[in-house]
Amino acid sequence: MIIDIQQAGWERSDKHVLNNINWQVRPNEHWCLLGLNGSGKTTLLNMINGYIWPTSGQISVLGKKFGEYDLRELRKSIGWVSTSLQQKLYGSEKALSIVLSGKFATIGLYDQINDEDRDKALSLLTNLGCAYLAERTYDTMSQGERQRVLIARALMAEPKLLILDEPCTGLDVFAREQLLSMIHKVAANGPTIIYVTHHVEEILPCFTHTMLIKQGEVFSAGATQDVLTSERMSRFFDVPVEIERRDGRNWLFVKESESLWNSN
Numbered sequence: 001m002i003i004d005i006q007q008a009g010w011e012r013s014d015k016h017v018l019n020n021i022n023w024q025v026r027p028n029e030h031w032c033l034l035g036l037n038g039s040g041k042t043t044l045l046n047m048i049n050g051y052i053w054p055t056s057g058q059i060s061v062l063g064k065k066f067g068e069y070d071l072r073e074l075r076k077s078i079g080w081v082s083t084s085l086q087q088k089l090y091g092s093e094k095a096l097s098i099v100l101s102g103k104f105a106t107i108g109l110y111d112q113i114n115d116e117d118r119d120k121a122l123s124l125l126t127n128l129g130c131a132y133l134a135e136r137t138y139d140t141m142s143q144g145e146r147q148r149v150l151i152a153r154a155l156m157a158e159p160k161l162l163i164l165d166e167p168c169t170g171l172d173v174f175a176r177e178q179l180l181s182m183i184h185k186v187a188a189n190g191p192t193i194i195y196v197t198h199h200v201e202e203i204l205p206c207f208t209h210t211m212l213i214k215q216g217e218v219f220s221a222g223a224t225q226d227v228l229t230s231e232r233m234s235r236f237f238d239v240p241v242e243i244e245r246r247d248g249r250n251w252l253f254v255k256e257s258e259s260l261w262n263s264n
Helices: 041-048 071-077 083-088 095-101 115-127 143-155 173-189 230-237 257-263
Strands: 003-012 015-025 031-034 056-061 078-081 161-165 192-197 209-214 217-223 241-246 249-254
Touching: 003 041, 015 041, 015 217, 041 056, 041 161, 041 192, 071 078, 078 143, 083 143, 095 115, 095 143, 115 143, 143 161, 143 173, 173 192, 209 230, 217 230, 230 241
Parallel strands: 031 192, 031 209, 078 161, 161 192
Antiparallel strands: 003 015, 003 056, 209 217, 241 249
């Protein structure tokens, strides 16, 4: 089992941020975690990575049960790409160094590297279509380029689990589609992916399963085609919506949009 969460919850100041979370991710599954802002997605990710401890329930990640294994070692098998990580990187650092630092899970490159490490980092940049960035500094890259470099960094340590936390934030539609295409390729031969978003159209065909999280609880979880129905998503968003499938992708339309515009 890649992830096994049983009746997990997390409280802060007597408030249930997460409540009774049950979630199992099996090998050869790629999951999308979908929820609006404030639904508890980031808190759940922090729990999976062992940065916060559940106040109730049990968690196992990559077969390691929390409380019985050194979570610092566990994190070496988890790649995590997030906005918070972007903010910690040094603007003057070159892309190749950033990717190499992924081997050691450090911000900045302080450890000795060898030719094999360098070749591997260059290969990752090449596979992700951004070898041209190798000698570019982080502060000269576009948002889409930065995300590609961070994914290469996450893959440097050959993780068994890759978590992409809203990687398309801040991208225009063209950069978003380029990044999604690259993620689709990574999913074909890479680690298990947990993709976090609040945009239905970002759920690629490679994401076999989807979990909807609402107000800190699992609203629905299962095969993507079973979860993403117009009826279920209307209940999830508390607004009538229609899900339309085109070329393996799902697109959401708000049925009330016309009347809302007319009323204003």
